[in-house]
Amino acid sequence: MSTPKRDTAAEQLSEFAKNHEESEDTITTTWGVPLPEKDASLTVGYHGPILLQDYNLIDELAHFTRERIPERVVHAKGAGAFGYFEVTHDITRYTAAKVFSEVNKKTPIAVRFSQVAGELGYPDTIRDIRGFAIKFYTEDGIWDLVGNNAPIFFIKDCALFPSFIHVVKRNPVTHMRPDYDMFWDMVTLRPETTHTCLMFFSDRGIPANYRQMHGYGTNTFAFVNAHGEFFYCKFHYRSEQGIATLPPKDAQRIAGEDPDFHTRDLYNAIEKGNYPSWKFYVQIMTPEQAANNSYDPFDDTKVWLKADFPLIPVGRFVLNKNPKNYFAEIEQIGFDPAHLIPGIEPSPDRMLQGRLFAYGDTHRYRLGVNHLQLPVNSPFKANNFSRDGKGTLNNSAGAPNYHPNSFNGPKIDSRAKALSPVIPLKGDAKRIDSGDDDNFTQARLLYQRVMKEDERVRMVENMVTWLKPTTTILQERAIVMFSNVDDDLGRRLRAGLDTIQQINL
Numbered sequence: 001m002s003t004p005k006r007d008t009a010a011e012q013l014s015e016f017a018k019n020h021e022e023s024e025d026t027i028t029t030t031w032g033v034p035l036p037e038k039d040a041s042l043t044v045g046y047h048g049p050i051l052l053q054d055y056n057l058i059d060e061l062a063h064f065t066r067e068r069i070p071e072r073v074v075h076a077k078g079a080g081a082f083g084y085f086e087v088t089h090d091i092t093r094y095t096a097a098k099v100f101s102e103v104n105k106k107t108p109i110a111v112r113f114s115q116v117a118g119e120l121g122y123p124d125t126i127r128d129i130r131g132f133a134i135k136f137y138t139e140d141g142i143w144d145l146v147g148n149n150a151p152i153f154f155i156k157d158c159a160l161f162p163s164f165i166h167v168v169k170r171n172p173v174t175h176m177r178p179d180y181d182m183f184w185d186m187v188t189l190r191p192e193t194t195h196t197c198l199m200f201f202s203d204r205g206i207p208a209n210y211r212q213m214h215g216y217g218t219n220t221f222a223f224v225n226a227h228g229e230f231f232y233c234k235f236h237y238r239s240e241q242g243i244a245t246l247p248p249k250d251a252q253r254i255a256g257e258d259p260d261f262h263t264r265d266l267y268n269a270i271e272k273g274n275y276p277s278w279k280f281y282v283q284i285m286t287p288e289q290a291a292n293n294s295y296d297p298f299d300d301t302k303v304w305l306k307a308d309f310p311l312i313p314v315g316r317f318v319l320n321k322n323p324k325n326y327f328a329e330i331e332q333i334g335f336d337p338a339h340l341i342p343g344i345e346p347s348p349d350r351m352l353q354g355r356l357f358a359y360g361d362t363h364r365y366r367l368g369v370n371h372l373q374l375p376v377n378s379p380f381k382a383n384n385f386s387r388d389g390k391g392t393l394n395n396s397a398g399a400p401n402y403h404p405n406s407f408n409g410p411k412i413d414s415r416a417k418a419l420s421p422v423i424p425l426k427g428d429a430k431r432i433d434s435g436d437d438d439n440f441t442q443a444r445l446l447y448q449r450v451m452k453e454d455e456r457v458r459m460v461e462n463m464v465t466w467l468k469p470t471t472t473i474l475q476e477r478a479i480v481m482f483s484n485v486d487d488d489l490g491r492r493l494r495a496g497l498d499t500i501q502q503i504n505l
């Protein structure tokens with residue numbers, strides 16, 4: 001067995017030292033000029049002021065004060081790694097996407113795990129949904145599958161996303177989080193949150209690490225095959241390490257002892273050659289099935305029941321490489337659900353529709369207009385008519401920057417054109433609040449049929465922990481909401497809160 005590597009500078013920097021024993025590298029300025037002195041600024045005498053002409057000093061200070069970029073507005077704390085996706089089963093009857101074109105085909109990938117609500121320095125082991133985003137570097141360009149570790153989400157219309165994020169972030173007056181009043185107020189006013197709340201407060205709300213979590217595309221997507229046939233689909237990735245979660249007390253202790261617990265675990269596992277892997281599956285629904293399904297297949301607060309839409313095996317992915325520069329490769333990675341490739345399409349899922357706009361927009365703000373030219377975000381080739389702007393690296397090899405042109409500029413792709421679906425749309429344009437569209441049937445299935453008794457007990461304890469700091473009115477509203485899942489759940493919550501009140505008296 002190889003010596004376990006450590007995640008500290010001693011290990012990482014001694015490797016550098018070993019590789020540079022004979023090095024004759026000299027320090028240079030950022031513009032490459034050899035530096036005569038590093039330990040002293042240029043002053044007039046011993047106590048004199050520093051001269052403006054110490055330009056290297058000014059350059060370094062100016063670079064330092066610009067070291068941070070805005071953190072992600074959500075999913076700020078995370079960790080990532082690189083690896084490959086391999087096709088194990090033929091699904092070309094459903095999609096012509098090149099990434100799935102033949103069994104054994106491998107595609108390089110990048111993955112970023114994250115938590116939703118905390119900031120960049122937040123402890124890893126808090127109760128939250130975890131992000132699980134995959135970037136596929138395919139022959140047909142970048143495909144970003146920006147998923148979570150839950151198959152469903154709290155709300156179903158992107159119009160409510162900013163509000164939902166506000167209630168899990170800091171209270172703008174007190175600057176504290178979690179703010180239990182904001183959370184329970186919104187959650188109980190939108191009972192569509194019930195199903196995801198059950199998952200959020202279950203054991204899965206605090207994963208033991210990023211390697212032992214399943215992942216899901218969460219939103220509904222679509223496939224188009226080589227004959228132009230159209231299918232709706234959901235993506236699932238199942239951990240080959242199994243699932244592991246942390247008891248809340250341990251999670252709390254670890255949050256204090258090692259806030260980067262999940263980040264450290266992922267980095268060290270990969271350094272030691274213990275490469276995490278996941279099996280990749282799809283669920284498929286035909287447009288006819290979608291039209292006649294008993295629940296809305298484009299509602300991301302609902303799962304597609306596996307009994308009706310079984311998991312179809314597709315492939316497997318492995319993470320076998322750590323980033324060499326966290327900032328360059330993970331902080332600057334930008335995932336975008338609108339980055340789809342021929343053979344994969346969006347669906348009318350209202351959350352996905354909002355996401356198609358939001359990610360590119362936030363990247364242009366967070367990373368700049370040319371973020372897709374950064375190596376970690378860049379496709380293998382990109383020929384288009386966009387030019388210039390901050391951070392430009394490429395110029396499409398000097399091709400014409402206008403279309404049409406008479407100088408052999410890039411042409412449209414007939415295969416991509418053939419795969420563009422014809423989408424029949426009908427209906428009156430109006431705002432339809434879908435918030436009361438059967439919010440409890442699937443939550444009931446989860447509570448009554450899927451959860452075991454000990455899991456129910458722990459979930460109620462976790463809910464009570466979050467309910468006890470809020471007001472009696474909101475506690476009562478939550479009890480009513482969860483009683484719609486099962487009277488027994490409502491009773492248990494009331495009993496849990498009563499016990500706490502008695503202890504406090």
Ligand code: HEM
Pocket residue numbers: 071072073074075078112113114130131132133146147148153157158159161216217218219300333334335351352354355358359362363366
């Ligand atoms: C309308 C609804 C949504 C909006 C507007 C939205 C917006 C955003 C934004 C602005 C970011 C930060 C991106 C960055 O700065 O790099 C983000 C990150 C993320 N979102 Fe969403 N989001 C929505 C719903 C969802 C849903 C339903 C999921 C579930 C799969 C999800 C999963 C993620 C993940 C995993 C990341 C982190 C990506 C990374 O690792 O860089 N989001 N989202």
